[in-house]
Amino acid sequence: MLPGEPGKMSLAEAQSTDKSQLKIQQTGTHIGATVGGVDLSQPLSADQVRAIDSAFVEHEVIVFRDQEMTSDQFMQFGRQFGELSIHPFSPADEDAPELIVFKNDETNPPFSTDCWHSDETFRAVPPKGTMLRAMDVPVFGGDTMFVSMTSAYEGLSDKMQHLISGLEAFHDFKPFRKLFNQDKKSIESLRYFEDKYPPVLHPVVSEHPVSKKKTIFVNPQFTIQIKDMEEAESRNLLNQLFDLAKVPEYQYRHHWENNTLAFWDNRSTQHYAIHDYFPKRRYMERVTLRGESKPTAAFPPAKPEVVRNRKSIVPDDAKVKHGGHAPKRPTD
Numbered sequence: 001m002l003p004g005e006p007g008k009m010s011l012a013e014a015q016s017t018d019k020s021q022l023k024i025q026q027t028g029t030h031i032g033a034t035v036g037g038v039d040l041s042q043p044l045s046a047d048q049v050r051a052i053d054s055a056f057v058e059h060e061v062i063v064f065r066d067q068e069m070t071s072d073q074f075m076q077f078g079r080q081f082g083e084l085s086i087h088p089f090s091p092a093d094e095d096a097p098e099l100i101v102f103k104n105d106e107t108n109p110p111f112s113t114d115c116w117h118s119d120e121t122f123r124a125v126p127p128k129g130t131m132l133r134a135m136d137v138p139v140f141g142g143d144t145m146f147v148s149m150t151s152a153y154e155g156l157s158d159k160m161q162h163l164i165s166g167l168e169a170f171h172d173f174k175p176f177r178k179l180f181n182q183d184k185k186s187i188e189s190l191r192y193f194e195d196k197y198p199p200v201l202h203p204v205v206s207e208h209p210v211s212k213k214k215t216i217f218v219n220p221q222f223t224i225q226i227k228d229m230e231e232a233e234s235r236n237l238l239n240q241l242f243d244l245a246k247v248p249e250y251q252y253r254h255h256w257e258n259n260t261l262a263f264w265d266n267r268s269t270q271h272y273a274i275h276d277y278f279p280k281r282r283y284m285e286r287v288t289l290r291g292e293s294k295p296t297a298a299f300p301p302a303k304p305e306v307v308r309n310r311k312s313i314v315p316d317d318a319k320v321k322h323g324g325h326a327p328k329r330p331t332d
């Protein structure tokens with residue numbers, strides 16, 4: 001029986017039967033809640049897992065304070081919500097590849113996370129969620145910004161929602177390309193990753209698998225092009241959608257203290273790590289929950305001719321032979 005079903009259980013009754021004892025306090029109008037009344041270093045009851053999972057979907061990022069635990073306990077906590085995945089590029093613990101370790105200080109400036117993004121959308125099935133915990137953080141500086149892309153979608157006019165419905169966009173691991181040098185071994189290694197993670201198409205507006213809410217699923221870190229649009233049109237539209245992450249009304253700014261743990265829904269949010277603390281020390285650990293399904297399109301994909309439908313006197317690219325241009329290998 002579900003709360004809200006007519007004539008069955010009221011929400012108040014459902015809450016009174018909730019045995020999880022969690023204290024959930026919403027911290028933002030559109031995104032964010034703190035969760036207390038639970039010790040994450042210990043195995044959780046089924047009620048606690050359910051309550052945390054539903055708070056995670058509803059509030060999109062949930063924060064637990066004063067959670068002292070070992071790295072192993074952190075991974076155990078994560079595994080209660082799904083399978084942990086291994087990041088192909090991020091620094092990881094030597095014995096536990098699922099555990100990402102960010103050790104930033106004067107010898108190791110932070111890399112690439114000071115950009116709005118959802119994690120690993122270059123994968124065909126991006127992660128469901130991410131858990132990050134503060135090990136040793138500065139008193140000020142090093143906050144993380146989160147934004148609800150569900151609210152961003154809901155804030156669009158009907159016309160704009162209509163314009164982006166049915167569009168699809170390519171995502172690529174582009175920020176990590178700078179990790180590869182120009183020597184033969186690095187080029188071979190880059191080829192390996194290009195084969196393993198070719199650009200993938202995701203819907204621009206996806207439907208959240210649990211909440212069923214529509215959410216904008218493009219981000220400036222990984223999204224490179226809208227399918228079937230001219231480069232300039234795609235660039236302008238993407239920039240407009242990327243800018244929505246900067247709207248304060250849709251955001252939550254998170255301040256870390258040692259032993260704070262944040263758990264965000266990677267399907268409906270973006271985040272930005274503020275790189276304002278260098279050369280101070282900021283040590284963090286992260287685990288990532290493997291995605292369970294490809295992002296679902298909120299609208300059926302539009303036909304290429306519907307997206308293109310150019311009015312120019314020059315025939316569109318699909319109908320011309322490119323004036324004899326053809327890709328050539330540099331050695332030809």
Ligand SMILES: O=C(O)CCC(=O)C(=O)O
Binds near residue numbers: 144273
């Ligand atoms: O360091 C942070 O605050 C966030 C880093 C990040 O982007 C991530 O862990 O996915």
Ligand SMILES: [Fe+2]
Binds near residue numbers: 113118119271
């Ligand atoms: Fe991230």
